[in-house]
Amino acid sequence: MDRAHDIVLLGATGFAGALTARYLARHVPEGCRWALAGRNDEGLRELRRRLAETVPSAAGVPLLHADVHDPGSMRELAHATRVLATTVGPYIQHGLGVVAACADAGTDYVDLTGEPEFVDTAYVRHHARALETGARLVHACGFDSVPHDLGVQFTVEQLPKDVPLRVDGFVRTNATLSGGTLASTLTALSRGPQMIRAARERRAVEPWPPSRRISTRAGARFAPEVGAWALPLPTIDPQVVSRSAAALDSYGPDFRYRHYAAVRRLPIALGTVAGVAGMAAAAQLPAARRWISGRLAPGDGPSDQRRARSWFTVRFVGEGGGRRVCTEVSGGDPGYDETAKFLGESALSLAFDELPGLAGQLTPAVAMGPALRARLLRAGVRFRVAARREA
Numbered sequence: 027m028d029r030a031h032d033i034v035l036l037g038a039t040g041f042a043g044a045l046t047a048r049y050l051a052r053h054v055p056e057g058c059r060w061a062l063a064g065r066n067d068e069g070l071r072e073l074r075r076r077l078a079e080t081v082p083s084a085a086g087v088p089l090l091h092a093d094v095h096d097p098g099s100m101r102e103l104a105h106a107t108r109v110l111a112t113t114v115g116p117y118i119q120h121g122l123g124v125v126a127a128c129a130d131a132g133t134d135y136v137d138l139t140g141e142p143e144f145v146d147t148a149y150v151r152h153h154a155r156a157l158e159t160g161a162r163l164v165h166a167c168g169f170d171s172v173p174h175d176l177g178v179q180f181t182v183e184q185l186p187k188d189v190p191l192r193v194d195g196f197v198r199t200n201a202t203l204s205g206g207t208l209a210s211t212l213t214a215l216s217r218g219p220q221m222i223r224a225a226r227e228r229r230a231v232e233p234w235p236p237s238r239r240i241s242t243r244a245g246a247r248f249a250p251e252v253g254a255w256a257l258p259l260p261t262i263d264p265q266v267v268s269r270s271a272a273a274l275d276s277y278g279p280d281f282r283y284r285h286y287a288a289v290r291r292l293p294i295a296l297g298t299v300a301g302v303a304g305m306a307a308a309a310q311l312p313a314a315r316r317w318i319s320g321r322l323a324p325g326d327g328p329s330d331q332r333r334a335r336s337w338f339t340v341r342f343v344g345e346g347g348g349r350r351v352c353t354e355v356s357g358g359d360p361g362y363d364e365t366a367k368f369l370g371e372s373a374l375s376l377a378f379d380e381l382p383g384l385a386g387q388l389t390p391a392v393a394m395g396p397a398l399r400a401r402l403l404r405a406g407v408r409f410r411v412a413a414r415r416e417a
Contacts, residue, residue, distance in 0.1 A: 029058045029133075031107040031308055037114035038062040042138060042168075044400060045366035046113060051081040052098045053370060053405075055195045057380065062088040069134035077125065091181040094120045101129035109134040111167075117144040118217070125152050125163060131401060132159035140170035143217055143388075146224040150231060153387040163387040164394070167372040168365035169338070171266040172390050174285065176399050177342050177355040178267050178389040180409050182277055186347030190280035193345075196252045196288035197259060199338040201328075201361050237279070244284035251343050252350075252383045256286035270391040274387055278346065288341070292409070333359035341412070352412040364407065371401040377408040 036052060047062055054060055062070050070089040077084035092103045093115050095228045104110060105125035117139040128135040129152040129357060139145060145165045156163050166172070174195055181193050221230045242264035249256040265283045282352035328336070336359035353411040357364045372394065375381070379397040399409060 027191045029108050031061045031088070031108060033058065033060040033373045034063050034090065034103060034107040035060070035110060035373075036063045036103070036110060036112040036393070037095070039064050039066050040071055040113055042362060042365060042369075043113040044073055045362050046111070048077060049366040049370040050373075051077045051084040054169065054374070054383040056100065058194050058374075058377070061088040061090050061107070063092040065091065065093045067091055080250070084210065089369070094124055097123060097127070101122055101131065103141035104128045104133045107133060107304045108248050108275040109136065109377045111136045111369055113138055113369070115139065115141075115207070117141050118147070118220075122148060126155075129153075129156040129159060129161050129163060130336035132161045134162045134164070136164045136167045136372045136376065137367060138170075138365060139165050140168070141220040142237060142262050142265055145262065145265075146221075146228040148386045150224070150227050157386040162376060162385055162393050164376070164390055165387070166262055166266050166374065167369050167390055169360040169368065170261055171263040172368040172372070172398070172402075173338070173340055173357070173360075173364075174263040175266050175270055175389055175391045176395070176402070177239050177353065177409070179270065179274075179395060180399065181344040181351060181353045183334050184351040184353065184411060184414065185344050185349055187278070189278055189347035191278045191344065191346035192282045194249070194251075194256075194284045194286065194343045194344075195263075196249065196254065196256060196286050196341045197338070198254075198288050198340075199336070199360050201333075201336040201338065202357055215272055224287065235272055238385060239280045240277075241282045242268050242294045249286070249288065254286050254288040254290045255291060256284075257285050259285050261285065266389050267391075270389045273389070273392045328359070328362065333363050336360065336363075338364070348416055350416070354410050354412050356407065358406040367402070367405050367407070371405060375401055388397040 033048055035043065038047045042384055050060060063072065074084060074087055074089060090103060094101045110133055112121065112124050115138065117137060118141055121139065121144055122136065125135060125148045125358050148163065152163065177195065178193050182191060185191055247256050263285055267283045271281045293409040338360035339354060341355040344355045372390065375394045375398045379394065381394055381397055384393065384405055389390060403409060
């Protein structure tokens with residue numbers, strides 16, 4: 027409580043940032059000291075004005091000038107708050123200074139990154155310092171990877187303890203991209219060698235449980251359990267789940283997770299594979315990246331009407347100890363409305379919930395787990411057991 031603020035949202039004038047600001051304005055508890063931060067002072071004032079039109083109390087939200095590329099600015103911001111949430115991406119370009127400032131200041135940190143290179147680099151550079159100061163650095167608190175990480179944890183809770191466990195996740199959605207998400211995706215696809223190097227550097231310094239086996243390898247297949255073609259998703263989610271499994275003994279002595287997109291029709295599945303391959307190839311060419319980025323600029327995104335029609339469902343099929351369970355996590359627009367909810371509730375959980383006494387770089391399931399799941403249930407995200415039987 028010696029900090030001026032409980033929560034500061036950095037990058038509030040971007041597309042995802044503005045949605046998160048709107049969510050916080052509507053859901054912060056009474057007495058929560060929160061603020062908006064960024065380098066666009068005029069944009070911050072305009073955002074606050076729009077928020078106050080529907081939430082009059084937002085008219086008094088403090089506005090903080092902050093530049094992610096100014097270390098002094100980041101130090102001042104980190105020391106001013108208990109929790110710093112940031113939507114400023116691509117994170118490999120704009121995020122490491124923010125993590126460094128939070129690790130030094132003992133400030134809890136949450137973001138929306140889905141960039142493995144950034145997460146691995148942040149671990150190598152700042153995990154040890156965060157352990158010293160007590161900071162909790164929690165990446166991937168959007169659609170990547172809250173519903174998947176917490177969904178697997180929820181599934182594991184339905185299965186026997188201390189036995190080998192197998193969980194498969196099948197993602198379905200009809201959502202569209204924003205310019206910021208497109209920019210982050212293209213950046214990640216264009217940095218394959220750097221991503222491999224960052225992963226190798228992390229493996230060299232990160233402890234791993236020697237007596238337990240954890241696997242995330244997956245191949246394309248037809249999955250009769252969901253009646254669809256299962257295509258391995260090249261996202262950060264399996265890495266996040268595997269690190270939760272490494273940190274939590276409840277995942278058993280031998281744990282496997284496979285992460286898929288569920289596509290019901292074979293022609294669409296083949297087209298999806300070709301499209302991803304084409305974008306990955308185009309991302310290697312600067313001119314092609316610029317052309318693709320120009321189709322959807324940062325700050326642009328789907329309209330309120332389009333997001334209202336969007337949905338996601340993740341079906342998890344878990345087996346172990348002679349038991350089989352199907353669970354489901356589902357909600358509305360995953361990339362923006364629900365992502366704002368995931369990030370906002372993650373920040374609120376770190377600020378106000380009774381959580382495990384941990385520090386350093388943590389996954390959402392390890393840092394917040396059931397407390398965050400309870401918050402999301404109250405906020406309308408569905409976690410349910412769809413079926414269970416003896417295997």
